[in-house]
Amino acid sequence: MLDNKQNSEALSEFADKLEIEGRSLWQDARMRFMRNRAAMVSLGILVFITLLVAFGSHLSEFAFDDTDWGAMHHAPSIESGHYFGTDSLGRDMFVRTLLGGQISLLVGVMGAFVAVLIGTLYGATSGFLGGTVDRVMMRLLEILYGIPFMFFVILLVTFFGRNIFLVFVAIGAVSWLDMARIVRGQTLSLKNKEFIEAAEVCGVSKWKIITRHIVPNVLGIVAVYATLLVPQMILTESFLSFLGLGVQEPMTSWGALLQDGSQTMEIAIWQLLYPAAFMVVTLFSFNYVGDGLRDALDPKDR
Amino acid sequence: MSDKALLLDVVDLKVYFKIKNNKGLPWAPAATLKAVDGVSLKLYQGETLGVVGESGCGKSTFARAVIGLVPAEAGKVVWLGQDLTKLPHKELREKRKEIQMIFQDPLASLNPRMTVGDIIAEPLQTFYPKLSKAEVKQQVKEMMTKVGLLPNVINRYPHEFSGGQCQRIGIARALILKPKMIICDEPVSALDVSIQAQVVNLLKELQAEMGLSLIFIAHDLSVVKHISDRVLVMYLGNAVELGTSKALFDKPTHPYTKALMSAVPIPDPDLERNKTIDLLEGDLPSPISPPSGCVFRTRCPIATEQCAQLKPQLEGTSDHSVSCIHTAV
Ligand SMILES: Nc1ncnc2c1ncn2[C@@H]1O[C@H](COP(=O)(O)OP(=O)(O)OP(=O)(O)O)[C@@H](O)[C@H]1O
Ligand code: SF4
Ligand SMILES: [Mg+2]
Numbered sequence: 001m002l003d004n005k006q007n008s009e010a011l012s013e014f015a016d017k018l019e020i021e022g023r024s025l026w027q028d029a030r031m032r033f034m035r036n037r038a039a040m041v042s043l044g045i046l047v048f049i050t051l052l053v054a055f056g057s058h059l060s061e062f063a064f065d066d067t068d069w070g071a072m073h074h075a076p077s078i079e080s081g082h083y084f085g086t087d088s089l090g091r092d093m094f095v096r097t098l099l100g101g102q103i104s105l106l107v108g109v110m111g112a113f114v115a116v117l118i119g120t121l122y123g124a125t126s127g128f129l130g131g132t133v134d135r136v137m138m139r140l141l142e143i144l145y146g147i148p149f150m151f152f153v154i155l156l157v158t159f160f161g162r163n164i165f166l167v168f169v170a171i172g173a174v175s176w177l178d179m180a181r182i183v184r185g186q187t188l189s190l191k192n193k194e195f196i197e198a199a200e201v202c203g204v205s206k207w208k209i210i211t212r213h214i215v216p217n218v219l220g221i222v223a224v225y226a227t228l229l230v231p232q233m234i235l236t237e238s239f240l241s242f243l244g245l246g247v248q249e250p251m252t253s254w255g256a257l258l259q260d261g262s263q264t265m266e267i268a269i270w271q272l273l274y275p276a277a278f279m280v281v282t283l284f285s286f287n288y289v290g291d292g293l294r295d296a297l298d299p300k301d302r
Numbered sequence: 303m304s305d306k307a308l309l310l311d312v313v314d315l316k317v318y319f320k321i322k323n324n325k326g327l328p329w330a331p332a333a334t335l336k337a338v339d340g341v342s343l344k345l346y347q348g349e350t351l352g353v354v355g356e357s358g359c360g361k362s363t364f365a366r367a368v369i370g371l372v373p374a375e376a377g378k379v380v381w382l383g384q385d386l387t388k389l390p391h392k393e394l395r396e397k398r399k400e401i402q403m404i405f406q407d408p409l410a411s412l413n414p415r416m417t418v419g420d421i422i423a424e425p426l427q428t429f430y431p432k433l434s435k436a437e438v439k440q441q442v443k444e445m446m447t448k449v450g451l452l453p454n455v456i457n458r459y460p461h462e463f464s465g466g467q468c469q470r471i472g473i474a475r476a477l478i479l480k481p482k483m484i485i486c487d488e489p490v491s492a493l494d495v496s497i498q499a500q501v502v503n504l505l506k507e508l509q510a511e512m513g514l515s516l517i518f519i520a521h522d523l524s525v526v527k528h529i530s531d532r533v534l535v536m537y538l539g540n541a542v543e544l545g546t547s548k549a550l551f552d553k554p555t556h557p558y559t560k561a562l563m564s565a566v567p568i569p570d571p572d573l574e575r576n577k578t579i580d581l582l583e584g585d586l587p588s589p590i591s592p593p594s595g596c597v598f599r600t601r602c603p604i605a606t607e608q609c610a611q612l613k614p615q616l617e618g619t620s621d622h623s624v625s626c627i628h629t630a631v
Contacts, residue, residue: 022457026415195411198472199413200371201403204424216415
């Protein structure tokens with residue numbers, strides 16, 4: 001009897017010592033996201049497309065700039081090895097679509113990343129410090145807003161020549177402005193929360209308050225905005241490529257492929273169809289994932 | 303009280319806010335909101351000072367100015383002989399080890415993305431960055447036990463706790479640096495009545511154990527009576543009555559204090575039925591344009607013409623003082 005009692009006491013003591021793992025808001029959000037069918041399927045598609053775009057070119061014997069002299073405007077076929085056909089110069093469309101995807105996704109993700117990084121820090125700093133600093137930083141933002149984007153890009157391209165790096169810079173430099181505004185707004189509303197004041201009372205430095213208390217709390221909205229920014233970036237790049245301001249031949253992007261394909265669509269519709277399909281699916285998927293994230297991170301909004 | 307060490311000496315503290323009218327022109331002069339307009343008091347070691355007054359009378363602003371969250375317009379906040387309002391930011395930060403604060407909204411005062419352990423450890427890690435992880439954890443767990451939290455919930459997040467538990471977390475965070483004084487800004491107003499008593503009693507126990515001084519802000523007079531040694535009554539940014547809890551509750555003197563007290567329910571039903579409540583007439587005037595002379599005169603039942611000219615100051619003994627021309631203790 002005594003043994004038994006001692007045992008159970010020891011057991012309960014042990015149970016008390018065992019640390020219970022809490023469920024963070026992130027974990028909650030992940031669970032909600034995983035329950036969202038459309039978002040999960042879209043995420044799967046995105047992963048698949050990314051892998052295909054990154055490694056798929058090994059499935060083909062052709063290089064992206066090889067001209068197959070015997071097969072120009074060749075329709076898609078398995079036997080010839082041109083799964084998606086060829087373009088007017090006899091280059092393999094499968095490989096070119098994947099390469100275009102690499103560039104488009106890279107531009108999209110990098111552009112969004114740059115925008116998020118600069119925008120978040122800028123917005124959080126401006127909103128948190130407030131007062132004159134905030135006013136100056138916001139005026140600067142408005143001036144940058146005033147610069148016409150297309151003009152800016154054309155200027156860069158005429159000065160430095162066509163260069164994919166310039167497209168990055170141009171897109172990134174403009175798109176962080178929105179991000180900065182969004183984060184500033186969020187920061188302003190967070191700033192009056194008591195836990196920020198509590199941190200101040202605890203002697204936490206301003207920089208630490210921004211990085212430890214404000215940024216993690218605006219990260220949700222940043223993540224949502226970033227996923228929605230990627231397709232926007234891809235579209236902008238396509239638009240530039242369509243105007244002939246994007247990547248330089250023989251490199252390509254989805255936008256450039258669409259431009260080429262649109263000129264031959266009466267005789268070789270596949271040259272338009274394959275890159276278009278890839279792009280549309282990617283854009284849709286990004287938007288679904290973004291929506292899913294928003295619902296998951298902000299359950300009140302539904 | 304005078305046998306105890308003087309911790310805090312607030313002298314004629316004023317906090318003004320500049321209010322910009324958004325509809326006006328950008329260069330139009332800003333109006334001045336006198337949130338706290340000349341409050342003086344002394345706080346001794348181990349003592350609890352209650353602060354009461356209706357919403358918007360400047361209680362929180364007073365507390366925030368004492369701890370340095372809002373700049374003082376004029377006056378002094380002397381902490382152990384040093385005027386905090388003149389201190390550079392860096393030295394003021396050091397004082398946070400000695401003065402801490404507990405907030406009104408328990409959940410909102412905890413960062414939702416941090417675990418309880420990280421929240422309580424934050425002040426320690428800020429001031430003693432050299433402490434090892436294990437030492438920090440050890441101290442956090444000790445503190446959690448002290449405020450009545452099971453140490454094994456150290457990895458949980460604030461949203462997994464009730465309001466009362468969240469307030470205990472807030473108390474643990476305030477106590478971990480072993481401060482000398484804690485400012486409690488309506489620490490129980492957001493809690494259920496049954497939980498309120500638990501938290502107030504916890505504060506009392508911890509105070510006795512650690513020799514803390516408390517500034518305890520509340521709406522609820524019965525809570526203040528229960529916990530305070532002395533009580534300050536505020537009205538529109540001014541101190542209208544200050545006295546020991548006993549003197550003030552036994553013999554409320556200022557017309558405003560009387561009105562406040564008469565609104566408190568008496569436990570005895572017979573007395574409760576027969577008592578009269580002196581309802582105050584009119585609304586609280588705006589702190590942007592407070593009445594001249596005595597700020598209470600627009601609602602005072604015994605106001606005379608004299609009250610519009612003279613601004614009364616707190617007068618009386620150290621046990622009980624009142625700021626009114628027509629009444630004295
Ligand atoms: N940051 C600020 N800027 C401008 N006005 C302010 C600011 N903080 C407080 N006030 C004003 O100062 C006055 C006093 O506010 P305070 O919050 O100190 O009142 P309180 O007594 O704590 O009220 P409550 O019981 O509702 O908490 C109010 O009129 C309020 O509008
Ligand atoms: S000074 Fe005059 S107005 Fe003010 S409380 Fe006393 S009697 Fe009333
Ligand atoms: Mg308040």
